[in-house]
Amino acid sequence: MSLKYLYIFCLVLFISACSEVKNQVPLAQVGDKLLFLEDVKKVIPGRLSESDSSIWVDDFIKKWVQKELMILNAEANLTHAQKDVSQEVEDYRNSLLIYRYKKALMEQKMDTTITNEQINAYYKGHINEFVLKNDIVKAIYLKTPLEVANPETIKSLSMDEDPQKLEELDEYCIRYAKAYDRFDNKWVEVNQLLEQIPEEIDNLERFLRRNKFIESEDTDYYYFICIRDFRFKGENAPVEFVSSAIKNILLNQRKISFLKKIEADVYQEGMESNKFRLYNIQN
Incomplete structure (x- = not known):
């Protein structure tokens, strides 16, 4: 400099x-x-x-x-004509005004509530469009120092559906686990979990169909994944896994319909209020 x-x-x-x-x-x-x-x-x-x-x-x-x-x-x-940008400036200003007006109307009047019933209805009507690109699971993951690891207790608590047992698992992991995540109520890509453990699995689909647990350890830690549910690449995605995407689709459809209605209403109101006139041009 x-x-x-x-x-x-x-x-x-x-x-x-x-x-x-x-x-x-x-x-x-x-x-x-x-x-x-x-x-x-x-x-x-x-x-x-x-x-x-x-x-x-x-x-x-x-x-x-x-x-x-x-x-x-x-x-x-540039020539004088080339430097005359007044029309472009006016067009841009008008486009910006219209955009801001429509945006304000959407924020004030458009219903953005999407119900679970609407999500489920869209999912059922378009189920073939929601195909998994990766294997997904519902699971529980933890990483615990070897000296305090208790595999049998961990396995028992993680497979139990009793909320009290899962609370016991939470308490255990809060006390001892170096890392702990519960994905038992939501779907995640299985690769996200497998990246956290030293174990390598050659045939994941066959392994998951035969095993509920993935266990591994190194010199310091015990790694554990409890598989609560799974879906494989190429299968239809569970509705919970794609609900956010469906919500965005429905909101976008509603936005398009709302904007079309704004334009139609403005035209109708203008006609009723005599804000414009159309002329017949004779050839």
Whole structure:
């Protein structure tokens, strides 16, 4: 970084500490356009270190100069017609106004509640669209120091459906486990769990069909996964696993219908209020 920009950066930091800046300090000029110290102060990220900030300021000034040079060249070389962007500006403004108006109406009036009945109905009507791309399981996972591991107790508690037994498992894991997750009420991709253990399983489908537990250990820890349920790649996904995706689909469909209704209602209201007139053009 040049000494000039290093000095500028230090000056930025110094003036930032002041409550008021009486005079604007120019940092760069292209044609009649000036980049002032105040302009940089407004946009410099506060999370950067001193060295990163100096690099950022240097890059910002360079990009500003490049942009202004491009504008200067465009102004000098384009025809008057090419430089007339009034229609594009008007079109963009109108599009932005319409977007904000529709967005405000959606936030105020569109019902965003999606019930479980609606999710289930969509799932049943489109079940063939929800095919698993990976193996998934409901499971319990824990990692416990070898010296306090009690495999038989862990197995017994993790397979029990009694909420009190599962509370006992929670208490045990809170006291002893290095890592503990219960996915017994929701589906997760099995690879997420297998990444947490040193055991390698060659034929996962055959293993899961024959075993309820995955056990492994290294020199320090006992690893345990209790498989409560499973589904394999290529099967239909359980509705709980895809419920969030279905909710988004239904919300998007509702949004499209709502926006179409807004346009139709605006047209109808305009016609009833005589806000517009259509002319017949004779050939």
